[in-house]
Amino acid sequence: MSLKAFHILFITASVTLAFWFGWYELDRYASTKAAADMWFGVGSCVTGAGLIAYGIYFLKKLKNISYL
DSSP states (O other): OOHHHHHHHHHHHHHHHHHHHHHHHHHHHHHHOOHHHHHHHHHHHHHHHHHHHHHHHHHHHTTTSOOO
C-alpha cells in the first residue's frame, strides 16, 4: 500500500469518526441540554468538514501520483 493510498484511507476514517462523534454529541445534547455537548458536536462536525476539504485538496495536489 502506497503512502498516498494510506493517507486517503486515514482521512476517510478520520472524517467518519469526526461525523460520528459529532452526531453522538449532538444527540446527547438533545437529551441533556449541556452546552459542552453542543460545542463538542458542532466542533466535531466542523472538523469533519475541514477534513473533507483537506482530502479534496490532497487528491488534487497528488493526482499524477499512482496509488501503488
